[in-house]
Amino acid sequence: MNGTAKVERPLQGTIRLLRRSELPQFRDHLLRLDDISRRDRFNGPTSDAFVISYAERSFQNGALVIGYVEDGKVLGAAELHERPEDPTPTGEIAFSVERELQHRGLGALLFERLIESARAFGYERLLVTTHPQNQAMKRLARRFNASLRFEDGETVGIIELEPAPPLPARPGAGMFARHAA
Numbered sequence: 001m002n003g004t005a006k007v008e009r010p011l012q013g014t015i016r017l018l019r020r021s022e023l024p025q026f027r028d029h030l031l032r033l034d035d036i037s038r039r040d041r042f043n044g045p046t047s048d049a050f051v052i053s054y055a056e057r058s059f060q061n062g063a064l065v066i067g068y069v070e071d072g073k074v075l076g077a078a079e080l081h082e083r084p085e086d087p088t089p090t091g092e093i094a095f096s097v098e099r100e101l102q103h104r105g106l107g108a109l110l111f112e113r114l115i116e117s118a119r120a121f122g123y124e125r126l127l128v129t130t131h132p133q134n135q136a137m138k139r140l141a142r143r144f145n146a147s148l149r150f151e152d153g154e155t156v157g158i159i160e161l162e163p164a165p166p167l168p169a170r171p172g173a174g175m176f177a178r179h180a181a
């Protein structure tokens with residue numbers, strides 16, 4: 001070990017759903033992404049104006065957004081955008097972690113939390129799209145059992161989710177309905 005090794009600061013934030021009022025924090029997080037991360041996140045170059053309106057549309061359209069939040073600042077995010085046109089309840093998902101926090105396990109933690117929320121909402125399928133050179137995203141998707149395929153120059157990962165279990169049988173369940181009949 002040499003004396004110049006970089007000391008990483010501990011991750012002291014929380015991973016949680018973002019409230020609607022936290023749009024500015026989500027927007028600022030996306031705007032802070034360095035050029036390469038921003039390009040990877042949006043699969044191409046984007047202007048600030050595009051990113052600002054993307055963040056606003058996400059919240060207006062009811063996207064599910066989970067953040068890594070430190071001192072009220074969003075430094076990482078996982079998003080789920082519903083695809084209501086699909087017959088199977090499907091969400092398109094995307095991830096972003098600010099450069100100085102990448103490669104420290106936050107992407108995996110955000111993914112785990114996103115899957116939990118997606119199941120709670122009854123989603124059965126998740127789709128993630130990235131460019132074929134995005135090794136971090138491809139590894140992350142594989143870790144969560146995505147089957148990856150190449151489509152129109154992009155890599156598309158599909159994750160099938162186990163449905164949430166039905167309620168356990170309880171003694172007396174349904175009695176009220178029977179009495180009421």
Ligand SMILES: CC(C)(COP(=O)(O)OP(=O)(O)OC[C@H]1O[C@@H](n2cnc3c(N)ncnc32)[C@H](O)[C@@H]1OP(=O)(O)O)[C@@H](O)C(=O)NCCC(=O)NCCS
Nearest residue numbers: 037040041094095096097102103104105106107108136139
């Ligand atoms: C993709 C991204 C969200 C991953 O977040 P992260 O916090 O760095 O991810 P983790 O630390 O949990 O690592 C996840 C996996 O990626 C691998 N990884 C992370 N950074 C990597 C890199 N630069 N090169 C290769 N693999 C990398 C890790 O080793 C890990 O693989 P493993 O599960 O096989 O061990 C992050 O790199 C990012 O924000 N990139 C820019 C935006 C983007 O590409 N979004 C994806 C398209 S929606």
